[in-house]
Amino acid sequence: MDTLSLYYFSELAKDLHITRTANRLFISQQTLSNHIMRLEEYYGVKLLNRKPSLSLTYAGEYVLSFAETMNRENANLMDILADIQKQKRGLILFGASTLRMSASLPDILPEFSSRYPNVEIRITDMNSKRLEQLILSGDLDLAIVISGGEHPSIEEKPLMSDQIYLCAADTLLRKYYGDGTEDLKRKPETWRM
DSSP: OOHEEEEEHHHHHHOOHHHHHHHHHOOOHHHHHHHHHHHHHHHHHEEEEOSSSSSEEEHHHHHHHHHHHHHHHHHHHHHHHHHHHSSSEEEEEEEEOOHHHHHHHHHHHHHHHHOTEEEEEEEEEHHHHHHHHHHHHHEEEESEEOSSSTTTTOOOOOOOOOOOOOOOHHHHHHHGGGGGGGHHHHSOOOOOO
16 A cells, blocks of 8 residues: 555545546556555455446545545645755754753743744753763753763853852851851852852
8 A cells, every 4th residue: 555546546536537537637547447456455345336336335435534634644744844854844852950941941942933933842851960961872952051071072052150159047157167257258159060
């Protein structure tokens, strides 16, 4: 069974006249008949009553319904593939932590979606270390992560600089830093993660 045979069968069902259908499709009557016979052999049922006039059998009605669905789906697939070929459709596998997604995606996604409405984005929510592993294995296309250092197989671009704050009670700071508490509060610390 092939999609062309199903297409020819659905076209024949429109006017139930082999000569007219063959002429309309610019094929020979024999070619059209061969396609119908192939379908009947494939499904193991008669699709057409040939006498007194051409009509669909009960099985033929079901095959026609299937053929029409297949024709629609095939046309849809051809449109999608044409869009992919023209780079108007595609899939992006994206990852980030929930915090980073909520900080960056609300500004980015609306503009991206309006510019590329047929590009699907699948989002993975994980920590940076696991996201880098998914990038390396090819399971993600891109991710927003806290860089764990340069990796030769990953291209990194700085996107944002996060400010991380430590909030602590004065009593706790005095307990551990004593007289240096006020200096500590005025001087920013650089933390490496």
